[in-house]
Amino acid sequence: MSKQGQELIELTQLSAVVGCGSPLVREPIPAEDAVELARAFKALGDPVRLRLVSLIASHDGGEACVCDLTADFDLSGPTISHHLKVLRGAGLITGERRGTWVYYRVEPSALARLSDVLAMEQGVGA
Amino acid sequence: MSKQGQELIELTQLSAVVGCGSPLVREPIPAEDAVELARAFKALGDPVRLRLVSLIASHDGGEACVCDLTADFDLSGPTISHHLKVLRGAGLITGERRGTWVYYRVEPSALARLSDVLAMEQGVGA
DNA sequence: GGCCTGTATCGACAAATGTCGAGACAAGGT
DNA sequence: ACCTTGTCTCGACATTTGTCGATACAGGCC
Numbered sequence: 016m017s018k019q020g021q022e023l024i025e026l027t028q029l030s031a032v033v034g035c036g037s038p039l040v041r042e043p044i045p046a047e048d049a050v051e052l053a054r055a056f057k058a059l060g061d062p063v064r065l066r067l068v069s070l071i072a073s074h075d076g077g078e079a080c081v082c083d084l085t086a087d088f089d090l091s092g093p094t095i096s097h098h099l100k101v102l103r104g105a106g107l108i109t110g111e112r113r114g115t116w117v118y119y120r121v122e123p124s125a126l127a128r129l130s131d132v133l134a135m136e137q138g139v140g141a
Numbered sequence: 142m143s144k145q146g147q148e149l150i151e152l153t154q155l156s157a158v159v160g161c162g163s164p165l166v167r168e169p170i171p172a173e174d175a176v177e178l179a180r181a182f183k184a185l186g187d188p189v190r191l192r193l194v195s196l197i198a199s200h201d202g203g204e205a206c207v208c209d210l211t212a213d214f215d216l217s218g219p220t221i222s223h224h225l226k227v228l229r230g231a232g233l234i235t236g237e238r239r240g241t242w243v244y245y246r247v248e249p250s251a252l253a254r255l256s257d258v259l260a261m262e263q264g265v266g267a
Numbered sequence: 268g269g270c271c272t273g274t275a276t277c278g279a280c281a282a283a284t285g286t287c288g289a290g291a292c293a294a295g296g297t
Numbered sequence: 298a299c300c301t302t303g304t305c306t307c308g309a310c311a312t313t314t315g316t317c318g319a320t321a322c323a324g325g326c327c
Contacts, residue, residue, distance in 0.1 A: 039191070040198035040247070043213075049188040049195075057186025061315080062175040065182065069165035069175075072261075081274060087169075094316055096275055101314095115273060115324055121166070123261045130259035133252045135198075187285080207304065220286055222305055227284095241294055241303060 038134050055129055058105035063088060064098045071108060072121045080116040164260050181255055184231035189214060190224045197234060198247045206242035 044052065059065050070087060071079045085095050099119060102108045107126065110119045170178065185191050196213060197205045211221050225245060228234045233252065236245045 039195035040252075042195075042199050044192055044195040046188065046192065049192045053186050053188040053191045056182050056191065060179050060183025060186040062172065062179040063315090065165070065179045066170055066172065066175045069168075069170040072166035073168050082272095090315095091317060092274070093276080093318080097315075100275080112274090112323080117274060126259045127261055130256045130261075133256035133259070135249050135253055135256075189285090216285095217287060218304070219288080219306080223285075226305085238293080238304090243304065 039132050040135055044132075052129070052132060055105045055107060055125065058101050058107055059129075061098065061101075063090065063095075064102055067095075067098055068102060068107060068121060068126075071119050072126075078118045078120040080118050082116060084119075165258050166261055170258075178255070178258060181231045181233060181251065184227050184233055185255075187224065187227075189216065189221075190228055193221075193224055194228060194233060194247060194252075197245050198252075204244045204246040206244050208242060210245075 059068065066087070067084060070084055071077075074083065081092075081095065081099070084099075085092060088095060099108070099110065103110060105125075106122055108119050108121050110117050112118075185194065192213070193210060196210055197203075200209065207218075207221065207225070210225075211218060214221060225234070225236065229236055231251075232248055234245050234247050236243050238244075
């Protein structure tokens with residue numbers, strides 16, 4: 016638990032550094048921030064994980080249990096669990112155990128932050 | 142050249158499939174599209190490459206030559222070249238040789254596409 | 268209590284990735 | 298023509314990553 020706290024990224028905190036509405040086209044991303052942001056992008060850089068995020072986000076109520084997710088892949092349970100752990104470590108999803116099942120939901124602010132960084136905003140080149 | 146054409150991803154083409162303004166929260170991303178999108182996100186999933194994109198995009202005129210980029214990293218020339226190749230293969234940047242130097246510029250539509258996919262759009266959960 | 272189901276961790280292994288040095292190719296200056 | 302400079306390609310290597318089976322933990326049901 017304490018260890019996990021260290022690994023967990025506070026993507027929301029990056030807003031203070033990168034700045035909201037300050038995309039990567041306006042000024043170079045500082046090296047330290049790039050590490051955090053890149054970890055989030057890397058987490059999305061796998062087809063399975065990208066689909067997992069999409070499945071969770073688009074599921075009814077905005078949450079899905081692992082049992083719902085495993086059915087969509089030809090992968091073993093441990094593998095799905097591993098990918099979910101990576102996404103959790105990147106701060107993109109959160110998991111909560113309710114009774115027998117564990118429910119995952121996306122972290123909207125984290126996705127929004129990444130979306131903002133990529134937004135060109137038509138303010139530089141053209 | 143012909144080989145490169147195969148590797149090159151037409152991220153713009155994904156708009157026809159994923160749909161513009163159809164983010165990953167509205168409906169699950171199809172498995173095939175996830176492969177293409179994930180490749181782009183993976184390309185951004187490295188601190189060096191993320192900074193490279195940012196450096197290129199924020200450079201004067203929207204383009205930068207390799208000589209401008211290598212100075213910002215403690216990496217060898219071949220390594221920078223490798224990262225640029227990955228970004229090119231993902232369709233995120235384009236390179237053009239003009240005389241002695243090779244100039245790179247970002248592909249705005251590709252970045253915009255990724256940004257759109259990540260945009261939550263407040264239309265589902267809440 | 269004992270069992271069964273759902274999920275996570277552990278250890279192992281093949282494949283992919285990031286990095287480098289050496290060398291090749293391209294373009295310009297002498 | 299030659300050499301210098303800028304960039305890319307090619308092998309090689311250590312590290313990381315994705316995957317699995319086996320196993321452990323958590324919680325409900327008999």
